[in-house]
Amino acid sequence: MHSLFNHLSQLQELVLIRDEHRTTGDGTHMERLNDSIDQLTELLPREVKALYSRLYKKDHLVMAPMYNGCCAICGMRLPVSMVQSVRVLKIIQNCPSCARILFEESDAPHWVGEKPSRSAPRKSGISRFSAESLMLPDLKADTAADAISALSRLMEQKNFISNSDKLIESALEREAVLSTAMDNGIAFPHVRGVEGGGLTMALGTSRQGFVYDDAGTKVNIVIFITIPTAVSAFYLRLMTGLTESLVKEQNREALLAATTAPLLWKALTKATRYTVK
Ligand SMILES: [Zn+2]
Structure with a gap:
């Protein structure tokens, strides 16, 4: 299961890199990126590939990191049993709200800065x-x-x-x-x-x-x-x-x-x- 989640995370990262390249690059690496994405997609187990394609059609962000017990993309607070299950990465868990595939990277760096205070003027x-x-x-x-x-x-x-x-x-x-x-x-x-x-x-x-x-x-x-x-x-x-x-x-x-x-x-x-x- 760990390798499947790695596989999916790699695929998502490549798709987002392609989006970046399309926006700010000169397009010279498009073919190589497309090939790698196609290859990784083909290598997914059949039922996961179907799920992936379904989610991908809605949005390029298919994988949602879990952070502080919430889906980091839609913000939904997850039931405790689901949090446990995402932690052990035994089966694919979809966010109950946005349906994305949840995962947790426990040693990922995170923001530790101060939260903006409500009384301070909004930055621009x-x-x-x-x-x-x-x-x-x-x-x-x-x-x-x-x-x-x-x-x-x-x-x-x-x-x-x-x-x-x-x-x-x-x-x-x-x-x-x-x-x-x-x-x-x-x-x-x-x-x-x-x-x-x-x-x-x-x-x-x-x-x-x-x-x-x-x-x-x-x-x-x-x-x-x-x-x-x-x-x-x-x-x-x-x-x-x-x-x-x-x-x-x-x-x-x-x-x-x-x-x-x-x-x-x-x-x-x-x-x-x-x-x-
Ligand atoms: Zn969600």
């Missing part, structure tokens, strides 16, 4: 997802792994996310499927399934830059994002907004010129003021 723009404390100018990195480690550790240090070791591991697994580096020197490493809060974004800049992936893509701006599964589609909108603003060289230059966290935060806020709402 990029400050909904990030903060000055998550800015890392002068990122010391020679590889993607260095950059991802530095930004993950910063998220843990600043009390946003638990378990940075696991976070790094998951981000690198994601990079191994398809590099998130883009031609204009920006990389978007990310981890889905980080439940309990909202999207969280840390930004690192390296003036000298470094080679990010096997294709030799040179990167000097790294945007690391953790994503609760339920907002995977919203993540694509955020990516679009960020790329829209960072496609402009003057905005990238402004980020790279910032030498301290407050200056970098100011530059990011300014660069994204029309593209990230």
Whole structure:
């Protein structure tokens, strides 16, 4: 059963990567992704394949992580007996409300930041997802792994996310499927399934830059994002907004010129003021 859940999780991740690639990539990896998705779908046991296809027709999010006894996608509180059953992964359990296939990854990193207080004014723009404390100018990195480690550790240090070791591991697994580096020197490493809060974004800049992936893509701006599964589609909108603003060289230059966290935060806020709402 564990291997079946791994299989399904892999399939879901590939489908979401294809959605990302369609939104922000150049489309060159579409065929490879389609082939892998077809292969993995074919290899599912027959009755699971039927269930998967039925759910997939409704929404690309077929697998729902269980978090704090609730379905992390629709928020439904699950009966205690079901929670137990999802924990042991013996049989496929569908969420009673949204019908998605429930699973639990017990050591997955999760949000530990403060819940927004009701009296505080509602945040807007990029400050909904990030903060000055998550800015890392002068990122010391020679590889993607260095950059991802530095930004993950910063998220843990600043009390946003638990378990940075696991976070790094998951981000690198994601990079191994398809590099998130883009031609204009920006990389978007990310981890889905980080439940309990909202999207969280840390930004690192390296003036000298470094080679990010096997294709030799040179990167000097790294945007690391953790994503609760339920907002995977919203993540694509955020990516679009960020790329829209960072496609402009003057905005990238402004980020790279910032030498301290407050200056970098100011530059990011300014660069994204029309593209990230
Ligand atoms: Zn649900």
